[in-house]
Amino acid sequence: MGRFKVAVIEGDGIGPEVCRAACEVLEKTGEIFGHEFEFNKALAGGIAIDETGECLPEATVNLCRASDSVLLGAVGGPKWDDFSGEARPETALLGLREELGLYANLRPATIHMALKNACPLKEEIIGDGIDILIVRELTGGIYFGEKGWKGSKNGMKAYDVESYSEAEVKRIAIRAFDSAMNRQKRVVSVDKANVMESSRLWRRVVTEVSHDYPEVELTHMYVDNAAMQLIKDPRQFDVMVTSNIFGDILSDEASMITGSIGLLPSASLGEGSFGMYEPIHGSAPDIAGQNTANPIAAILSSAMMLRHSFGLIEEARCIENAVTKVLESGYRTYDIKDSYKIIKSEEGRESVNSMIMGCKEMGSLITNMIQAENKVFANNTSF
């Protein structure tokens, strides 16, 4: 029996919808396994600008610090697109990651075999599935480098500086090699060392760290090639470790191999057990408020929270198994609807629509599956 304080930052767009589904799932899991989750909401992003005038109020950072973990939906949207860099909703997210020391972002891209048809790649490329862990550096690089605008003889010039220190690269490389030790023991370090000095330092430090992990095979790959190889042969990858911007881009690409960006969770971690858990997608303004978002990325992020922050492995698996079971049963959200084979009756009627769920309904299905699976477990153990 554990008591855990979870700060919930729903944010903007579909953030509130997917967070609600994840909280429902966490609550049910807690009820079954005897844990209590205390959810406390905080503002960040566009909604915080609207309500407080600041994208990241101090009260939000304080609440996160006083919590055991954070669940974050997404921030940003067209309403705030004309704001200056410092004032934008996205700055809140970068600020939270930095303030909370969350330098390691784990983004697992695993294909659910029930969704094979949602993958745009040929069946023979997917084979018996892909299982990639992208380890993205999260508090350094170009997103945090010097930036600005200045006059030049060719008009205004804007710049963003990519820089990495040895210490920053070392700690993320250690995280990647540690992860690989529990997986297939293969690390691909992705950089642009043929062009960028920061990547040359990156490559040197990752190579040095690899000497402490003789069982792990290390290869280096340029990011342009990595983007291509992900499509050509995603099964070659086990752990990919890379910089903030490259990891951001490659993980969106990897998500589509699994069928949709609405499926990929992430854990943002620092040194201790504290973490912030966020789907990799954004606020999806094009579908916000329509109850059509896929909540699975947020729900699987809550499973990562149980595993990484609270050490609740069985509970995390329970959520992951429920997601798999619901997908195997044929239920889909709109983004993955094409992955369900349309069944035609003899009269030619198609029955696929009945299986397409809204965000809320998908969350409830997964919650109910957790309940149902637990009953089966309880019945089995009583024999």
Ligand SMILES: NC(=O)C1=CN([C@@H]2O[C@H](COP(=O)(O)OP(=O)(O)OC[C@H]3O[C@@H](n4cnc5c(N)ncnc54)[C@H](O)[C@@H]3O)[C@@H](O)[C@H]2O)C=CC1
């Ligand atoms: N972690 C965060 O808070 C992030 C915030 N953003 C912000 O979000 C806003 C929109 O950015 P976009 O580039 O459009 O990226 P996005 O990830 O929000 O959306 C890209 C596409 O994927 C779809 N999509 C995303 N999540 C989905 C889900 N759960 N279910 C079904 N479909 C989903 C959207 O409908 C859209 O067509 C921007 O303001 C951006 O800065 C973007 C990425 C991450």
Ligand SMILES: CC(C)CC(=O)C(=O)O
């Ligand atoms: C504000 C952005 C860096 C958010 C994003 O795209 C991400 O973390 O994936």
Ligand SMILES: [Mg+2]
């Ligand atoms: Mg991104």
